[in-house]
Amino acid sequence: xxxxxxxxxxxxxxxxxxxxxxxxxxxxxxxxARRADVGLATLLRHFPTRExxxxxxxxxxxxxxxxxxxxFETSNSPEAALVSxxxxxxxxxxxxxxxxxxxxxxxxxxxxxxxxxCVILRAAGARLLARAQAAGVARxxxxxxxxFALIAALAWLGDQPSLAARADHLFDVVASAIxxxxxxxxxxxxRPPVPxxx
Amino acid sequence: xxxxxxxxxxxxxxxxxxxxxxxxxxxxxxxxARRADVGLATLLRHFPTRExxxxxxxxxxxxxxxxxxxxFETSNSPEAALVSxxxxxxxxxxxxxxxxxxxxxxxxxxxxxxxxxCVILRAAGARLLARAQAAGVARxxxxxxxxFALIAALAWLGDQPSLAARADHLFDVVASAIxxxxxxxxxxxxRPPVPxxx
DNA sequence: ACCTGAACACCGTTCAAGT
DNA sequence: ACCTGAACACCGTTCAAGT
Numbered sequence: 171x172x173x174x175x176x177x178x179x180x181x182x183x184x185x186x187x188x189x190x191x192x193x194x195x196x197x198x199x200x201x202x203a204r205r206a207d208v209g210l211a212t213l214l215r216h217f218p219t220r221e222x223x224x225x226x227x228x229x230x231x232x233x234x235x236x237x238x239x240x241x242f243e244t245s246n247s248p249e250a251a252l253v254s255x256x257x258x259x260x261x262x263x264x265x266x267x268x269x270x271x272x273x274x275x276x277x278x279x280x281x282x283x284x285x286x287x288c289v290i291l292r293a294a295g296a297r298l299l300a301r302a303q304a305a306g307v308a309r310x311x312x313x314x315x316x317x318f319a320l321i322a323a324l325a326w327l328g329d330q331p332s333l334a335a336r337a338d339h340l341f342d343v344v345a346s347a348i349x350x351x352x353x354x355x356x357x358x359x360x361r362p363p364v365p366x367x368x
Numbered sequence: 369x370x371x372x373x374x375x376x377x378x379x380x381x382x383x384x385x386x387x388x389x390x391x392x393x394x395x396x397x398x399x400x401a402r403r404a405d406v407g408l409a410t411l412l413r414h415f416p417t418r419e420x421x422x423x424x425x426x427x428x429x430x431x432x433x434x435x436x437x438x439x440f441e442t443s444n445s446p447e448a449a450l451v452s453x454x455x456x457x458x459x460x461x462x463x464x465x466x467x468x469x470x471x472x473x474x475x476x477x478x479x480x481x482x483x484x485x486c487v488i489l490r491a492a493g494a495r496l497l498a499r500a501q502a503a504g505v506a507r508x509x510x511x512x513x514x515x516f517a518l519i520a521a522l523a524w525l526g527d528q529p530s531l532a533a534r535a536d537h538l539f540d541v542v543a544s545a546i547x548x549x550x551x552x553x554x555x556x557x558x559r560p561p562v563p564x565x566x
Numbered sequence: 567a568c569c570t571g572a573a574c575a576c577c578g579t580t581c582a583a584g585t
Numbered sequence: 586a587c588c589t590g591a592a593c594a595c596c597g598t599t600c601a602a603g604t
Contacts, residue, residue: 171567172567172568174567174568174569175567175568175569178568178569198595198596198597199596199597200595200596200597208569208570209569209570209571210570210571210597210598211569211570211571211598211599211600212568212569212570214597214598214599215568215569220597271528274528274530274531275528275529275530277530277531278529278530279530309541311537311541312537312541315531315534316534316537316538316541318531319525319531319534319535319538320538320541322525322528322531323521323522323524323525323538324521326521326524327517327520327521330469330472330473330517330520331473331476332472332473332475332476332477333472333475333513333516333517333520336513336514336517337517339509339510339514340514340517340518340521343507343509343510343514343518343542343545343546344541344542344545346545347541347542347544347545348541369586370586370587372586372587372588373586373587373588376587376588396576396577396578397577397578398576398577398578406588406589407588407589407590408578408579408589408590409579409580409581409588409589409590410587410588410589412578412579412580413587413588418578567604568603568604569602569603569604570600570601570602570603570604571600571601571602571603572599572600572601572602573598573599573600573601574597574598574599574600575596575597575598576595576596576597576598577594577595577596578593578594578595579592579593579594579595580591580592580593581589581590581591581592581593582589582590582591582592583588583589583590583591584587584588584589584590585586585587585588585589
C-alpha cells in the first residue's frame with residue numbers, strides 16, 4: 171500500500187472509532203469522511219461496506235474475547251468461566267451501540283465481512299458451554315447458537331436507552347436460566363416444563 | 369372529517385398494513401403513499417409520524433392483548449396466565465417486524481404516539497406478574513419493566529432472520545427463569561446467586 | 567495507484583399553491 | 586378543509602476524470 175493511502179486508512183479508522191463511540195455503528199459514512207477531511211468515495215474504496223469498516227475496527231476486540239474464553243476455560247470453574255465470559259461479551263458490545271443487529275445478520279450471511287468473526291465468537295462460547303454442560307452446571311438443551319442469540323438479545327437490551335438500566339439485572343436472570351439449578355440437578359439438567367398456551 | 373379525507377385515511381391504513389406485513393415497520397412512507405395513489409404530504413397530514421400511523425394500525429391489537437390479560441387473570445392459574453400471556457405478546461409482535469425497537473423507545477418517551485399503549489401493556493403484564501409472585505410461582509426480584517424488557521428482547525430475537533428459529537425455544541428458557549423453580553421455593557422465590565466476574 | 571467531485575436514486579420534512 | 590408538487594437537506598452507490 172502506498173504511504174498516502176496507508177495514512178488515509180489509519181486516519182479514517184481513528185475518526186470512525188470516535189464517531190461510532192459518539193453515535194453508534196449507524197453513524198453516517200459521509201459524516202466520517204467529512205470529519206476525516208477525505209472524499210466519501212475514498213472511504214468506500216478502503217472499506218467497501220459498513221461491515222468492512224467495523225471488522226477493521228473490531229477485529230482486535232474479537233481476538234481478545236476469543237483469547238479470554240481460552241483463559242477462562244483453564245483457570246476458572248466451568249460455571250464461573252461461562253458466566254464471566256458471557257458478561258464480558260455483553261459488556262463489550264455496549265462500546266459499539268447497534269453492533270448487535272449487524273452481528274445477528276452476519277452470523278448466517280457468509281458474504282458479510284463480519285461473518286468469520288461472529289462464527290469464531292460463537293464457537294468460543296460453545297466450548298465454554300459444553301464444558302459447563304459436561305460438568306453438570308449448565309442446562310443441556312441449549313447449544314452455541316442459542317447462547318449467541320441470548321448474548322445478542324441481552325446486548326440489544328443494553329442498546330435501548332429505556333431498557334439499559336435493567337440490562338445488568340436481566341443478565342443475571344438469564345444467566346440463572348442457563349445454569350442448572352443445583353436443587354434440581356437430579357432432573358437431568360433441565361428445568362421443569364413451561365406451561366403451554368391455554 | 370370530510371368524506372374524501374376519511375376515504376383517504378382508510379385506504380392509507382389498508383395499504384400501510386399490507387406494506388408493513390411485507391417489509392416491516394421501517395417500510396418507506398413514500399412507498400406507502402405511492403401504493404395508495406396519494407401524495408406523500410397527504411399521508412403525513414393524516415399521520416404526522418411513523419408512530420402515529422402505527423398506533424392507528426395497532427391500537428386494536430393492543431386492546432386485545434390487554435383484554436386477554438384480564439381474562440387470563442381470572443380463568444387460568446397464576447403461572448399459566450403469566451406465561452401464556454407473555455407468549456401471546458411475543459407472538460403478536462412477529463406480525464410487525466421491527467416494532468419492538470419502536471416500542472422500547474416509546475415506553476419512556478411521553479411524546480411518542482405509542483407511549484400510552486406501551487404503558488398500558490406494561491401495566492397488564494405487571495398485574496399478571498404480581499399475581500404469580502403472590503402465589504409464589506414467579507421470582508420476586510423482577511417487576512413490570514423487567515418483564516416488558518424481556519418480552520421486547522424475545523420479540524427482537526424473533527425479528528432477526530438468523531435467530532428466529534431459536535426464538536420459541538429461548539422463550540421457554542427465559543420463561544423458566546421467570547417462574548420460580550418449585551424445587552427451590554424454600555429459598556424465598558429467588559434463584560441461587562449468579563457468579564460474579566472473575 | 568490513489569483520490570475526488572458530481573450525478574444518481576433514495577429518504578422524511580416542509581410549505582406555498584391549488585381545489 | 587383537504588390535497589399536492591416541488592424544494593430541501595440528508596443518505597449510500599457509482600464512475601468518469603484528475604494527480
